[in-house]
Amino acid sequence: MKTPVEHVPVESPLIAVTGAHKRFPFAWWATRLMLRLAGLRAQYVTAHTGMPQVPVHGIVIGGGDDIEPDHYGGELHPRRRYDVERDRFEIAMIEQALEANLPMLGICRGAQLINVVAGGSLQQDIRPLRRVTSNRRSLRPVKWVDLEPGSRLATGLAVEAVKVNSLHEQAIERLGDGLTIVGRDRDGFVQAIEGRYGFLLGVQWHPEYLFYQRRQRALFRLFEQAVRRNDSHLELHDPQLS
Numbered sequence: 001m002k003t004p005v006e007h008v009p010v011e012s013p014l015i016a017v018t019g020a021h022k023r024f025p026f027a028w029w030a031t032r033l034m035l036r037l038a039g040l041r042a043q044y045v046t047a048h049t050g051m052p053q054v055p056v057h058g059i060v061i062g063g064g065d066d067i068e069p070d071h072y073g074g075e076l077h078p079r080r081r082y083d084v085e086r087d088r089f090e091i092a093m094i095e096q097a098l099e100a101n102l103p104m105l106g107i108c109r110g111a112q113l114i115n116v117v118a119g120g121s122l123q124q125d126i127r128p129l130r131r132v133t134s135n136r137r138s139l140r141p142v143k144w145v146d147l148e149p150g151s152r153l154a155t156g157l158a159v160e161a162v163k164v165n166s167l168h169e170q171a172i173e174r175l176g177d178g179l180t181i182v183g184r185d186r187d188g189f190v191q192a193i194e195g196r197y198g199f200l201l202g203v204q205w206h207p208e209y210l211f212y213q214r215r216q217r218a219l220f221r222l223f224e225q226a227v228r229r230n231d232s233h234l235e236l237h238d239p240q241l242s
Contacts, residue, residue: 013057013227014041016236018090018110020064020083021048027062030208031107035060037217038224047089055233058103058223061090061110063206066170072121091117092239100234103199103226108168111193111202118176123189126171132186137167139209145191151182152194153201156222157215164191164205171204199226 015035019028024044032042042060043052065081071091076082090110094117097104106114112122127135133143141163147154154160162183172190175181183192183203191204201223210216 012039012041013224014043014052014054014233015058015060015227016045016052016056016093017042017060017062018045018086018093019062020086021046027206027208030206030211031060031062034208034211034217034220035224037211038220040224040227047083047085051093051236051238055235056102057230057233058105058227059093059097059236060223061094061104061106061113063108063110063167065109066124067109067113067116067122069122069124072116074122074124077124087113088239093236096234096236098200100232101198101230102232102234103223103230104195104201105220105223106193106200106202107208108204108206111204112170112172114200114202115172115176115179115193118179120172120176120179121174123171123173125169126187126189127169129189130187133166133189135169139165139167139206141210141213142166143185145183145185145205147192148180148182151180151192152199152222153182153192153203153219157218159215162215164203164207165209167206168204199223199230 017031028044035042065083068082068087144161146161178196179193181190182194185191193202207216207219
């Protein structure tokens with residue numbers, strides 16, 4: 001049974017950050033830095049560690065392996081890597097956060113998984129479909145994302161377009177319920193989504209690796225502001241064994 005959200009002011013909110021099973025990957029340290037710069041504490045959690053033992057004030061669903069296609073009606077590919085335990089763990093976390101209206105940020109795979117949990121689907125290989133953007137994977141900014149005017153993301157970053165890195169070969173196809181597309185690249189692939197209620201932001205790029213860019217730090221400040229406005233915390237529970 002889920003513990004109800006409680007509204008308690010806090011000086012340094014705690015954020016649960018998900019990731020791969022390996023101990024403290026670089027993505028975690030980069031995300032932790034961005035959250036710390038925004039005045040937030042972070043705890044790294046995986047399917048192996050289980051949910052945090054203390055209440056959290058927001059969650060970040062990190063990047064990683066492809067989502068198992070069974071979750072959205074796709075096809076299994078023998079050369080793709082899937083992490084069934086991680087899928088199950090993060091799906092449970094997302095469902096609890098959505099129910100409690102807890103601020104949530106999804107990065108790359110995380111944005112895709114939020115969409116899948118909301119009933120959406122994914123394009124499983126966009127590489128043959130690209131015409132303008134490159135298939136080259138890069139931690140550095142290599143492509144432009146056009147933002148939806150008036151969206152929370154465009155307003156918070158104070159730009160109409162932002163140059164981002166690219167590490168993905170899949171993308172959101174059918175949009176999940178309660179979500180809005182707020183960013184596309186020059187090939188038209190979805191690059192950013194927002195929730196219609198509360199604070200929910202998913203981006204297809206990796207802003208944590210762009211800590212030297214003011215606009216990407218501003219993205220994490222948007223999250224921090226939402227956490228403080230929400231002024232609540234949630235005790236997360238591990239998924240039940242089926």
